[in-house]
Amino acid sequence: MEPADNIGLTISPTQYLCTMEMGRDDVNVVCSHGKISVWFGRTVPATLIWKVLTCISNVDKLAVHEKEITCCFDDITLYEGYGFVLISYAKFEGGYRATFNVPFLNNKALIYLADSIFKELKEKNVLIDIYWTGGYANIIRLHRELSIIEQWKLKNITYKDESRGTSDF
Numbered sequence: 001m002e003p004a005d006n007i008g009l010t011i012s013p014t015q016y017l018c019t020m021e022m023g024r025d026d027v028n029v030v031c032s033h034g035k036i037s038v039w040f041g042r043t044v045p046a047t048l049i050w051k052v053l054t055c056i057s058n059v060d061k062l063a064v065h066e067k068e069i070t071c072c073f074d075d076i077t078l079y080e081g082y083g084f085v086l087i088s089y090a091k092f093e094g095g096y097r098a099t100f101n102v103p104f105l106n107n108k109a110l111i112y113l114a115d116s117i118f119k120e121l122k123e124k125n126v127l128i129d130i131y132w133t134g135g136y137a138n139i140i141r142l143h144r145e146l147s148i149i150e151q152w153k154l155k156n157i158t159y160k161d162e163s164r165g166t167s168d169f
Contacts, residue, residue, distance in 0.1 A: 083109030
């Protein structure tokens, strides 16, 4: 049995883990087997954005975030220079709508992603989805990595309801 968190939740090694929610007042992370959703509140410091992104990278270097950017055509190569990987682009209202993968194995791309999140936070809270190959072991590893952050806590754990069978996945 995994140790209990400071609010009394215990991580069961015998049940099928669906999601784990953790964080603090200004950051919330929800992990599942294929996706990590990270909510950043407007008051989160830039250093914490970087810490969360690098913890995810430490656990799964193959994680990616898909980012859509509206820009002029020449700026597409600028974003590729940041380490973003162009997936698609299309003409859009006087410019181009470009979709990029932000690979977590590229520190330069992570730095630019963290900076863009921090800039967006001046106007509103930010929610990003990160796609990864996280199973039970990686979710637990990510929990341990993030647990070193001050005031970080485990908020909720959802297990698969075994009485419903395996047709849900």
